[in-house]
Amino acid sequence: MNVYGLIGNPVGHSLSPPMHEAGYDALGIDAKYVTFEPPKDGAVAAVESAATLGVRGLNVTIPFKEDVLSAVDPDPLAARIGAVNTIDFSTDPPTGYNTDAAGVIRSFEHHGVTLSGRAVVVGAGGAGRAAAFALADEGVAVTIINRTESKAQKLATAVTESDTIGNATAGGLDSLDTVVPDTDILINATSVGMKEDRSPIPQAALHGDLAVLDAVYSPLETRLLREASEAGATTIDGAWMLLFQGVEAFERWTDESAPVDAMNEALRANL
Ligand code: NAP
Numbered sequence: 099m100n101v102y103g104l105i106g107n108p109v110g111h112s113l114s115p116p117m118h119e120a121g122y123d124a125l126g127i128d129a130k131y132v133t134f135e136p137p138k139d140g141a142v143a144a145v146e147s148a149a150t151l152g153v154r155g156l157n158v159t160i161p162f163k164e165d166v167l168s169a170v171d172p173d174p175l176a177a178r179i180g181a182v183n184t185i186d187f188s189t190d191p192p193t194g195y196n197t198d199a200a201g202v203i204r205s206f207e208h209h210g211v212t213l214s215g216r217a218v219v220v221g222a223g224g225a226g227r228a229a230a231f232a233l234a235d236e237g238v239a240v241t242i243i244n245r246t247e248s249k250a251q252k253l254a255t256a257v258t259e260s261d262t263i264g265n266a267t268a269g270g271l272d273s274l275d276t277v278v279p280d281t282d283i284l285i286n287a288t289s290v291g292m293k294e295d296r297s298p299i300p301q302a303a304l305h306g307d308l309a310v311l312d313a314v315y316s317p318l319e320t321r322l323l324r325e326a327s328e329a330g331a332t333t334i335d336g337a338w339m340l341l342f343q344g345v346e347a348f349e350r351w352t353d354e355s356a357p358v359d360a361m362n363e364a365l366r367a368n369l
Contacts (some may be wrong), residue, residue: 099128099129099130099132100127100128100129100130100132100154100337101129101130101132101151101152101153101154101344102118102129102130102132102153102154102155102156102351103131103132103133103134103148103153103155103156103157104131104132104133104134104156104157104158104159105134105135105141105144105148105156105157105158105159105162105166106133106134106135106138106159106160106161106162106275107136107137107146107162108133108135109134109135109159110131112133112159113129113340113365113368113369114131114133114157114344115132115133116364116365116367116368117340117341117344117361117364117365117368118131118278118348118361119131119364120357120360120363120364120365121345121348121356121357121360121361122360123360124357124360125352125354125357127352127354129154130334131303134148136162137299138161141158141162141165141166141169142165142166142168142169145160145166145169145170145185145192146169146326149186149192150188152187153186153187153315154186154187154188154351154364155184155185155186155347155350155351156184156187157163157183157184157185157344157347158182158183158184158185158186159183160224160241163181163182163224164180164181164182165184166182166185166275167180167181167182167193167194169191169192169193170182170185170192170193170194171189171191171193171194172193172194172195172196172259173193173194173195174261175195175196175199175231176194176195176196176295178231178256178260178261179199179227179228179231180227181196181198181224181227182194182195182196183195183196183197183198183343183347184196184197184343184346184347184350186350186351188304188351190244190272192220193347195347195350196228197342197343197344197346197347197350198224198225198228198229198339198343199228199229199232199235199346200232200342200343200346201228201338201340201342201343201344201346202228202229202232202233202285202311202339202342203232203233203236203340204342204345204346205311205334205338205339205341205342206283206309206311206334207295207337207344208338209309209332209334211283211309211332211334213236213237213238213283214236214237214238214282215238215239215281215282215283216238216239216240216241216280216281216282216283216328217233217238217239217240217241217282217283217284217285218231218240218241218243218274218277218278218281218283218284218285219241219242219243219285219287220243220244220274220284220285220286220289220299220326221242221243221244221285221286221287221288221313222244222246222249222250222252222253222296223287223288224226225313226244226253226285226287226288227253227289229277229285229313230253230254230257230262230266231257231262233264233283233285233298234257234258234260234262234263234265234266235262235263235264236262236263236264237263237264238264238265238283239264239265239266239267240254240257240264240265240266241266241267241268241269241273241277241281242254242257242266242267242269242273243268243269243270243273243274243277243287244268244270244271245270245271247268247269247270250268250269250270251268251297252335253268254266254267254268255265265286271298274298274299274300274303275300275302275303278299278300278303278305278308279303279305281308282307282308282309283308283309283310283311284299284308284309284310284311284331285310285311285312285313286298286299286310286311286313286314286320286322288311289314290314291312291314291320291321291322292314292316293316293317295321295368296321297321297322297325298322299322299325299326301325301329303330304326304328304329304331304352305323305329305330306325306329306330306331307331308329308331308332309331309332309333310322310323310331310332310333310334311332311334311338311339312328312334312335312336313336313339314336315335315337315339315340315369316336316369317337318335318336318337318369319335319338320335323335323348325367337362337365337366337369340365341361341362341365342345344361344365345361348361356362
């Protein structure tokens with residue numbers, strides 16, 4: 099039996115075990131997905147121990163996504179983003195990927211959204227970094243907006259100076275009123291709206307030509323998505339991003355096409 103898993107602290111009530119195990123069941127793969135909670139300074143030791151124990155793959159969540167970089171060989175995209183959320187132990191050293199980036203791209207593709215024109219990414223933490231690099235690599239002109247504007251500036255510089263075909267600029271939350279009306283794609287990559295009825299985007303800036311992805315998945319219909327839907331926009335909830343980062347990891351580990359419908363059903367049944 100193959101073992102896959104997740105390291106995080108706190109690892110909490112994770113949706114990844116049922117999602118991945120539904121994928122193994124659908125393809126008849128003999129595997130188990132387990133969660134581990136190493137101490138906060140234990141990321142590297144956890145990766146080394148997993149390798150020793152023959153674990154096939156690990157997902158990585160807060161606070162370890164940067165810490166594990168020194169224990170893996172990051173692929174070029176993960177190295178540019180500066181964070182790893184998926185480790186494949188079939189290589190030595192293990193390979194680190196950032197499948198949050200694919201989670202963003204595949205969510206839009208699944209909903210028939212063309213990745214071109216302009217995008218606004220609100221948030222410059224882990225999810226914002228992955229979204230900004232992913233969209234710039236598709237040739238999209240990205241504006242990164244963050245509460246702490248200096249972090250948005252730093253990220254925009256990193257994206258523009260990296261090996262990408264798009265580019266990035268930055269601004270503070272007060273520029274949302276002016277940039278969102280000219281935007282095709284909007285991503286909320288902040289925690290605003292999580293377990294609260296609050297949106298990071300002024301309602302008046304939303305419009306019907308937008309495709310909006312909210313990385314927040316609890317609740318599934320955030321205030322941002324409700325108001326975007328009322329404005330006639332295409333809306334994509336955070337469970338899609340969670341699904342497709344998992345699908346991408348599943349495919350890296352197993353070399354099989356993931357059973358997306360089975361994984362999606364299991365994920366949503368456990369939300
Ligand atoms: P993070 O690294 O801690 O970044 C948090 C971001 O939210 C920062 O940009 C922060 O701005 C901003 N923020 C926090 N409170 C705010 C407020 N009151 N007003 C405005 N901005 C605020 O977190 P993360 O890992 O990027 O996660 C961000 C969100 O995405 C979380 O809700 C997480 O659950 C979700 N997420 C979803 C997926 C998925 O697959 N669906 C994957 C990853 C993350 P400052 O820099 O100014 O502090």
